Amino acid sequence: YCFLYGNFQQKIYMSSHFKFHDTDNGCCCLNKKTTPAFSAILTKVQSLGVKDTIKFDKVVTNIQNGYNPSSGIFTAPMAGVYQLSTTVMSHKGQKLVVHLWYNDVKMSGGWGLGNQHVQATINMVLELQKGDQVTIKSRESNNVYSDDDNYTSFSGYLIAQ
Numbered sequence: 001y002c003f004l005y006g007n008f009q010q011k012i013y014m015s016s017h018f019k020f021h022d023t024d025n026g027c028c029c030l031n032k033k034t035t036p037a038f039s040a041i042l043t044k045v046q047s048l049g050v051k052d053t054i055k056f057d058k059v060v061t062n063i064q065n066g067y068n069p070s071s072g073i074f075t076a077p078m079a080g081v082y083q084l085s086t087t088v089m090s091h092k093g094q095k096l097v098v099h100l101w102y103n104d105v106k107m108s109g110g111w112g113l114g115n116q117h118v119q120a121t122i123n124m125v126l127e128l129q130k131g132d133q134v135t136i137k138s139r140e141s142n143n144v145y146s147d148d149d150n151y152t153s154f155s156g157y158l159i160a161q
Contacts, residue, residue, distance in 0.1 A: 036077045037157035038067035042146035045091060048138035054088065054098070056136075056154045067154075073135045074156055076128040084156040085123045086110075086136045091143035092117050098144075100124055101135050109139070117145055125159070 040056035048054065055072035064077040076082065090096030090112055097111040100122045110120025126134070136154055138144070146152040 032063070034064070035158050036064040036066050036080075036082075037155075038062045038074060039153065039155040040067055040069060041150040041154075042144060042152035043148070043150070044146060046144045046146075047141075048144060049141050050139070051137050054136045054138070054144055054152070054154070056152070058150075061155075066156075071135075072154075073133050074154070076130055076132045076134075078158070079129045079161070080158045081125060081127050081160040082134075082156050083123070083125055083159050084134055084154075085121070086154045087119055087121045087152060088136065089117050089119045089145045089151040091145045094142055095140075096120055096142060096144070097139035098122070099137055099139060101133075101137055102126055102128075103133055111139075117151070119151065 039060040041058045041060060042054065042056050043058050046054060053072040055069060057069050059067060059069050066077045067074045084100065086100065088096065088098045088110065093115055095111070096118060097109065098120055099106045099109040101107065107126070108122050108124055110122045112118030112120050134156065144152055
């Protein structure tokens with residue numbers, strides 16, 4: 001449901017496209033069939049070179065088909081504000097340095113180093129235009145770890161238009 005706040009009661013109706021609209025303010029809340037959202041996991045160890053993209057190979061959710069498991073790239077199907085996150089695990093005893101890239105701009109990074117597996121998590125809220133791309137890349141050559149316990153993942157969804 002779409003909840004609207006204000007000093008007075010809002011008029012809401014449901015259109016034939018299952019979107020909720022506030023006729024006074026033009027608010028439109030997308031539903032689960034139209035809101036871009038994706039989650040993908042890495043199912044096995046992946047060896048990466050410098051600035052290689054992690055290809056999260058098992059797609060769990062891909063509403064609006066924005067995520068491409070062959071390339072590891074999320075392409076925004078529509079303009080809006082998106083929540084994006086990744087958790088990446090290092091191979092045992094190896095250094096891990098990864099970054100979230102927005103088009104050709106390195107936005108945020110995560111790293112870890114230890115005698116065991118370590119995880120790096122990145123969370124970002126980005127305003128994307130239709131066709132903008134987001135990906136997770138290694139900074140240097142390393143191995144990213146995952147197995148059937150799904151330790152490494154990449155997700156995102158539209159939070160506002």
